[in-house]
Amino acid sequence: MTLAAKISLGCIADDYTGASDLANTLTRAGLRTVQTIGVPADDLALPEVDAVVVSLKSRSIEAGLAVSRSRAADKWLRGRGASHVLFKICSTFDSTDAGNIGPVMDALRADCGEGAVLVTPAFPETGRTVYQGNLFVGAVPLNESPLKDHPLNPMHDSNLVRVLARQSRTQIGLVDLATVTRGADAVRARLAELASKGIGAAIIDAVFDRDLETIGLVAAEHRLSVGASGIGLGLARALVSTGKVKSAAASGATGAAVGGPAACLAGSCSQATLQQIANAERVMPVLHLDPDRILTGAGEAQRALDWARPRLAEGPVLIASSSTPDQVAALQARHGRDAAGHAIEQTMADIAESLVRSGVRRLVVAGGETSGAVVDRLKISGFLVGVEIAAGVPVLRAVGDGGAMLLALKSGNFGGAEFFSDALRLMR
Ligand SMILES: Nc1ncnc2c1ncn2[C@@H]1O[C@H](COP(=O)(O)OP(=O)(O)O)[C@@H](O)[C@H]1O
Ligand SMILES: O=C(O)[C@@H](O)C(=O)COP(=O)(O)O
Numbered sequence: 001m002t003l004a005a006k007i008s009l010g011c012i013a014d015d016y017t018g019a020s021d022l023a024n025t026l027t028r029a030g031l032r033t034v035q036t037i038g039v040p041a042d043d044l045a046l047p048e049v050d051a052v053v054v055s056l057k058s059r060s061i062e063a064g065l066a067v068s069r070s071r072a073a074d075k076w077l078r079g080r081g082a083s084h085v086l087f088k089i090c091s092t093f094d095s096t097d098a099g100n101i102g103p104v105m106d107a108l109r110a111d112c113g114e115g116a117v118l119v120t121p122a123f124p125e126t127g128r129t130v131y132q133g134n135l136f137v138g139a140v141p142l143n144e145s146p147l148k149d150h151p152l153n154p155m156h157d158s159n160l161v162r163v164l165a166r167q168s169r170t171q172i173g174l175v176d177l178a179t180v181t182r183g184a185d186a187v188r189a190r191l192a193e194l195a196s197k198g199i200g201a202a203i204i205d206a207v208f209d210r211d212l213e214t215i216g217l218v219a220a221e222h223r224l225s226v227g228a229s230g231i232g233l234g235l236a237r238a239l240v241s242t243g244k245v246k247s248a249a250a251s252g253a254t255g256a257a258v259g260g261p262a263a264c265l266a267g268s269c270s271q272a273t274l275q276q277i278a279n280a281e282r283v284m285p286v287l288h289l290d291p292d293r294i295l296t297g298a299g300e301a302q303r304a305l306d307w308a309r310p311r312l313a314e315g316p317v318l319i320a321s322s323s324t325p326d327q328v329a330a331l332q333a334r335h336g337r338d339a340a341g342h343a344i345e346q347t348m349a350d351i352a353e354s355l356v357r358s359g360v361r362r363l364v365v366a367g368g369e370t371s372g373a374v375v376d377r378l379k380i381s382g383f384l385v386g387v388e389i390a391a392g393v394p395v396l397r398a399v400g401d402g403g404a405m406l407l408a409l410k411s412g413n414f415g416g417a418e419f420f421s422d423a424l425r426l427m428r
Pocket of ligand 2: 019123229369410412413
């Protein structure tokens with residue numbers, strides 16, 4: 001990989017949609033940013049950039065593996081000159097008591113010798129705010145939000161000090177909103193106080209972007225932070241305001257139109273995606289996969305391809321495995337949670353691979369794990385960030401040898417009611 005100058009900000013994202021969300025935020029804040037899939041190969045040619053977001057698919061894997069992959073990414077980023085690394089997690093703190101936020105944070109902290117790490121999933125633009133250590137999704141606490149029904153990591157506790165303490169070996173403190181409101185010096189003093197007590201990480205409250213700017217100023221003086229796109233925004237603005245990065249036009253990559261057939265794949269079962277699929281039915285053909293047939297190996301991918309191929313010449317199609325929480329729970333009771341998730345993800349990857357072989361060059365994928373499985377199968381090595389479709393979701397242009405291709409990787413919870421047609425309109 002040819003990165004001429006040293007990078008100013010290194011990021012490790014625990015899933016691919018999260019990575020594109022962060023890359024979008026950094027780009028819009030003026031940082032020239034590239035998203036890589038995994039730790040880049042040495043021969044990957046990329047333009048000169050300020051920030052690199054290494055995308056891992058480490059959110060829902062065994063904690064030890066998540067740690068080793070994250071450490072490898074961290075080593076690579078620091079080797080390219082990144083003095084600060086942001087570990088990008090989900091704005092809804094998606095994790096279980098086994099990890100992987102705590103174990104990865106502990107390992108990265110030990111590697112860089114950080115005192116107390118600032119942690120916040122706040123991302124006000126998408127309604128994620130943190131107050132007194134409690135995460136709110138819109139107007140409701142995390143444990144009352146649709147995340148309570150997530151297929152892989154249902155979230156039942158909105159108090160992140162408690163949630164992170166269950167996953168981490170270090171004690172977890174709190175930097176409250178009153179302190180953040182007093183400014184960067186107050187945050188610095190509180191963080192030093194926590195570190196002096198041996199507290200290794202602190203959830204920090206943030207409700208507005210200005211809170212994240214304060215947090216970013218302090219975080220940028222440290223080696224490591226943990227959070228979602230909001231803290232990315234704060235870090236990027238801090239790097240620009242302190243002159244460490246010369247702000248580029250916040251445009252994003254353009255490029256020649258790609259054209260050709262377009263398809264959408266949805267594996268997210270979030271409330272937002274279910275609504276987006278229902279709305280897409282009015283404007284494009286939609287095929288609902290039968291999850292039981294996927295689990296019993298009954299040729300569901302082939303059925304989907306036979307359905308899609310003759311329709312592609314007429315316009316975009318959407319193929320969805322998504323079901324309601326009751327249906328997800330019933331399927332998982334019959335087949336097991338991990339087996340169900342894995343089989344459906346791999347079927348989505350099978351379908352994506354065959355669609356691309358059939359000429360599809362514009363692909364919208366809904367769901368973080370689903371996007372990970374699809375992008376891995378397509379062997380894409382990285383993305384340049386294009387225009388924003390919705391908060392947290394940019395158009396992505398694949399880099400590498402696979403030919404011109406545009407993708408949108410949508411976090412299950414993101415996007416407006418007409419997301420699929422909004423995306424396709426911008427993916428030319
Ligand atoms: N009908 C279904 N029943 C059970 N699990 C499903 C179904 N459809 C998709 N899944 C699985 O649910 C998980 C959704 O996660 P993900 O793709 O990350 O979406 P999100 O972005 O909403 O978190 C994936 O593992 C996917 O394979
Ligand atoms: O921070 C966020 O909410 C997103 O960037 C993200 O990580 C979403 O994860 P998925 O919903 O699993 O796509």
